[in-house]
Amino acid sequence: MTETGTRRADWTGRPLRWLRILRDDLCTARPDPLPPSVWLRWLPHGVLCLAAFGITVGGIAQLRNNGHLGLGLAFVLGLAQGAAVVLAMWRPVPAWWVSVGAMLVGAVALRGRLGETPENLFTWPWPVAGIFAQLLVLLLLALRVRVRAAVEALAVTVLVTWLLDGVWGAPPHQSTSVITVVLATIVVALGTALRGRREARAELGRQASLTEEERARRTVLEERSRIARELHDVVAHHMSVISIQAQVAPHLVENPPDELRENLEGIRHNALEALTELRRVLGVLRSENPDEDASDASGTGPHSPQPTLDRLDALVENTRAAGLTVTARINGERRPMQSGVELSAYRIVQEALSNVLRHAPGASAHVEIEYIPYGLLVSVANSRPTRPAPPSPGAGHGLLGMRERAAMLGGSLTAAPRADGGYRVFAELPAAAPGTGLVPRHPAAPASGTDRAPDPKDDHV
The missing domain is CATH 3.30.565.10 (Histidine kinase-like ATPase, C-terminal domain)
Structure with a gap:
């Protein structure tokens, strides 16, 4: 395939890819519940339910009295607008579709009745109650979905509004297209900003938790390295003594046999090798903690004799x-x-x-x-x-x-x-290290005299 053909295929496939992305973002019914607030846990839910009730009552009254719709249709449309706000607390994307769908049905039903009372122009294509419902739904949607999905929902809202009022048109009416688009844009921007702030705080909390875990892990490793270095110093001392004793032992026996000399020389050689390995390990440990290399007056530095x-x-x-x-x-x-x-x-x-x-x-x-x-x-x-x-x-x-x-x-x-x-x-x-075969007496066992383990609850002060 030529380069021109590749570019043409790429441009042809882009709209399909965009449509797939739009479908994945907006054609979903996955739950995304509104989390409870920090101070008064269910206050936002109560306020939204009150707002939904007001939108339902106001929408029915407006569609019935000013729009001259039948009671049944006005009731269904008003109830759909209020239900969209309630549904948005758990499933924001389906709630947005319900709000847009109620607006479309109401706009089509009201278009033929516009102009019947010129002295009282009806708001179209968005009734006042529908505007409030759509703004609340967009805010709840922007708070809980990705920025891309919120922008797509705003773009579809603007497109539907423009097609109804700008392309299809209607008899004389009080247009609500501009105010709806402006307010919807502000609401989506506000919801996106609040969602970004909440995610930033959550990420900061996760980073702080990871930092604390890393600090605790590093502290444990440093303490274990310090303990290992001190105990290696103790073992190194004993290995040095063994080496010296193995070297001196043949001179303490008159005419020692060759087997004894060989065994003692082997002991001395193994002790020196072990001592070399221990010193190498100590060098590695000390190089990882250069701040601890300096000895202090109390003799706790790594090159000082270990305290007892x-x-x-x-x-x-x-x-x-x-x-x-x-x-x-x-x-x-x-x-x-x-x-x-x-x-x-x-x-x-x-x-x-x-x-x-x-x-x-x-x-x-x-x-x-x-x-x-x-x-x-x-x-x-x-x-x-x-x-x-x-x-x-x-x-x-x-x-x-x-x-x-x-x-x-x-x-x-x-x-x-x-x-x-x-x-x-x-x-x-x-007194005996683990694995030596010496089983210590349990501290709860009865004892007398100095063979008594003091109870941690005793007060010795």
Whole structure:
């Protein structure tokens, strides 16, 4: 096919394509209910029903008295105009067809009666009640359909009005064509603008929700990366010790056999390889969080030794220096715990005290650590704040990070308000990591002495 033939076929097919689009947009009966309002949920529906009743009564009276139509036809046309407004609250496109159809039937029926009373010219082709009905229907349609469909409905309305009044014509009458077209255009523009504003607000709400979800996801990933980095540091320390011990062990035995030397050399080699891999992982984690590379005075930087419960007193003193009244107590027989357990306990206390400083001004805090046979219990409680808390710039995911730490060790963490208006964070950290085969005693089991898990509802302040 030549280029000229292609262009001719394209121009020939365009009207058919436009007709298909027009059919898809306006030849539909799909429901599109008017949503309830925010403040008074059904007020718009009530107002529209009252307007529909007024249009029906006014339309029947106008068609009967001024148009001199029979009571039956006037009643049907007036009822159709009012019913179109009510129908538009649920199915705007069929309601628009009902309104236009009622206008066409009424215009044809009134055309032969125009001019019978020259002193009282009748409004034609749109009666006054029909104008109000069409404007309300177009407004409801523009609020809930696509802009293209609303413009198409307006174009068909203008075309039908022009064909009746401009082409077909009628005896002397009071023309309502211009005022109907102008008002219909204004109404469609207003409805389209309101619909665009509503869609923009809905999209903004969706974007805000997605942003909040992304922020929460990023916070979880950052906290897990931090936890993984700290625990890898602990494992790296132990691997270094294993490597050194494997290197020194042959010198502690007089004339060690070759098999022992080979086994120890293999242990040392595997430990060094594991240590190299751990350091590589740590390098990746630190490169993704460059802002955390600088060490601070408290020694929480990534290159500083990871804190344990031995530094709990220093943490409490630093918190007191910040203006918070803190008391601390350690119950049970103190014993060394796994590095990950002590690190997580320290971080939970640190985060809980930070939350008290930020969110409970004027309150006092009490820290309690209890050593029990199967692990460690951590409790941080604060009293009722004495003044409102200032706005906090934080992301609001401190509790999420603490729960991640406890869950990673196979423990649990609860945080809830107290009856006296304060708040309490309670963590249970097992001494053995998950998968080691050591089953901790359930905290609800009976115990005595220091083997008692404190109830989260107890008041230790």
